[in-house]
Amino acid sequence: MIRSTVPKIRKKFKITELYFYLCINLSSAHSYCLIFVLYRSFAYFTVKDRLPQILTKVIDTVHRYKHKFLEEYGEEGIDGEKRALAYFSKLRNEMQTDKPIIPIIDDLPDTHIWNEYLQYQKSLLGDGEQPSWFRSPWLYVECYLYRRIHEGMTLSPPISTYDVFMEAKNDGYLQSENAVIALCTHLQEFKTNIADTSEAGCKEAFSKLLQVSLWGNKCDLSISGGQDNSQKFSILNSLESFKSNILVDNTESVWQILSQKKNSSRRVDIVLDNAGFELITDFVLADILLSLKLATEVHFHAKCIPWYVSDTTKRDIDWTIKQLLSTNNRWMSKCGEIWKENLKKGRWVYHEHLFWTLPHEFCSMAQTAPDLYSELQKSDLVLFKGDLNYRKLTGDRKWDFTVPFTQALTTFHPAPLCSVRTLKSDVQVGLKPGAGEQLAVSETDWMISGKYGIIQFDASV
Numbered sequence: 001m002i003r004s005t006v007p008k009i010r011k012k013f014k015i016t017e018l019y020f021y022l023c024i025n026l027s028s029a030h031s032y033c034l035i036f037v038l039y040r041s042f043a044y045f046t047v048k049d050r051l052p053q054i055l056t057k058v059i060d061t062v063h064r065y066k067h068k069f070l071e072e073y074g075e076e077g078i079d080g081e082k083r084a085l086a087y088f089s090k091l092r093n094e095m096q097t098d099k100p101i102i103p104i105i106d107d108l109p110d111t112h113i114w115n116e117y118l119q120y121q122k123s124l125l126g127d128g129e130q131p132s133w134f135r136s137p138w139l140y141v142e143c144y145l146y147r148r149i150h151e152g153m154t155l156s157p158p159i160s161t162y163d164v165f166m167e168a169k170n171d172g173y174l175q176s177e178n179a180v181i182a183l184c185t186h187l188q189e190f191k192t193n194i195a196d197t198s199e200a201g202c203k204e205a206f207s208k209l210l211q212v213s214l215w216g217n218k219c220d221l222s223i224s225g226g227q228d229n230s231q232k233f234s235i236l237n238s239l240e241s242f243k244s245n246i247l248v249d250n251t252e253s254v255w256q257i258l259s260q261k262k263n264s265s266r267r268v269d270i271v272l273d274n275a276g277f278e279l280i281t282d283f284v285l286a287d288i289l290l291s292l293k294l295a296t297e298v299h300f301h302a303k304c305i306p307w308y309v310s311d312t313t314k315r316d317i318d319w320t321i322k323q324l325l326s327t328n329n330r331w332m333s334k335c336g337e338i339w340k341e342n343l344k345k346g347r348w349v350y351h352e353h354l355f356w357t358l359p360h361e362f363c364s365m366a367q368t369a370p371d372l373y374s375e376l377q378k379s380d381l382v383l384f385k386g387d388l389n390y391r392k393l394t395g396d397r398k399w400d401f402t403v404p405f406t407q408a409l410t411t412f413h414p415a416p417l418c419s420v421r422t423l424k425s426d427v428q429v430g431l432k433p434g435a436g437e438q439l440a441v442s443e444t445d446w447m448i449s450g451k452y453g454i455i456q457f458d459a460s461v
């Protein structure tokens with residue numbers, strides 16, 4: 001698997017584990033250099049080790065739910081389970097032995113888009129070359145895996161609608177419950193005194209909860225290969241110590257764009273990432289946006305299908321609100337009531353679109369999903385949560401660290417936007433000269449550990 005090519009032609013050829021970068025650096029007067037790099041990329045480890053681990057957990061889960069499928073569907077449920085297991089075992093072998101990427105055949109609304117994209121990938125290769133798991137762009141093959149997992153369930157009725165990641169997502173929430181209690185308590189107690197809080201106090205409260213939403217992004221089951229990655233302690237107590245780990249902090253720009261027209265109608269969109277604790281942090285952020293009159297409506301964008309293990313679907317939103325309402329903790333249930341009402345009254349609006357579970361970089365949204373692009377153009381600020389969204393915002397290219405964020409976005413400027421992301425893959429832009437290199441000296445894994453984060457804003461539209 002390789003990174004997508006940069007606007008300057010950059011191709012990586014996989015020779016065992018050595019990668020040759022052929023960089024044609026147009027900006028340096030057409031000189032080009034061949035950089036010989038012994039390069040065991042994070043992408044390589046993901047496809048070689050982590051994705052098979054995730055797929056093995058899917059197989060285990062389907063196996064363990066056999067009795068449930070029997071209970072719910074009788075013998076047909078067992079037939080479906082057997083079909084799914086056979087499909088996933090074949091899929092794992094394809095991935096681990098670098099087989100060619102094959103067309104999707106489940107005849108869903110996005111099937112043709114995926115197969116057109118496969119043709120596009122083929123067009124980028126030489127004659128006779130086939131897109132394959134280890135030789136195609138990492139972003140593509142990783143998204144393709146999750147779409148194949150969905151195909152495997154779709155082709156295994158009657159268990160097709162079962163979310164193979166549901167158990168892991170639910171467990172992730174349940175194991176974060178103490179942190180959820182602390183956060184809901186903090187929010188509701190702040191709101192009881194909001195009338196007596198100064199502008200500076202409101203700004204501080206907003207900034208804190210934006211940071212909470214940032215660090216909530218650490219709780220991601222894809223990076224952990226499906227292992228427990230829940231939030232065990234109150235994140236509020238760690239904000240001060242985590243502050244220096246925010247490599248780009250454009251909170252001030254976000255505050256300015258939201259507070260300059262206070263009390264007028266203002267729409268904020270949140271492109272969600274992970275269910276569980278991170279979803280709670282995003283709901284808390286959305287709540288404070290309304291409570292501080294920084295927004296009059298918040299629009300959430302979730303995934304249509306189970307995605308990257310812990311990404312949020314409508315089922316996850318409904319389940320999470322139900323969990324809050326059924327708890328005996330007063331502030332959690334208070335949050336559940338308020339958030340359920342926000343959704344009912346249209347102060348919070350739920351969206352889903354096929355585009356979010358396609359392999360496309362966001363710079364192609366205007367062409368591939370013009371309806372979604374014009375929907376985002378209605379927003380005053382679009383917050384993109386998480387690492388995968390950052391990879392798609394920047395085309396998952398190996399940009400130089402100092403390239404301006406607005407440049408890496410290329411043609412994607414639907415509205416003022418902000419990436420709120422912990423670093424879990426090796427792409428990053430908008431850093432000061434030397435900052436990336438300096439981190440790499442002391443922490444070789446600084447781009448993939450999730451320890452560092454960004455609140456990176458772009459106003460250009």
Ligand SMILES: O=P(O)(O)OC[C@@]1(O)O[C@H](CO)[C@@H](O)[C@@H]1O
Nearest residue numbers: 220222223386387388389424425
């Ligand atoms: O988007 P998220 O949930 O913040 O992170 C998704 C992720 O865990 O999956 C990929 C690696 O498998 C990377 O993009 C990132 O590490």
Ligand SMILES: [Mn+2]
Nearest residue numbers: 273274308311
């Ligand atoms: Mn995710």
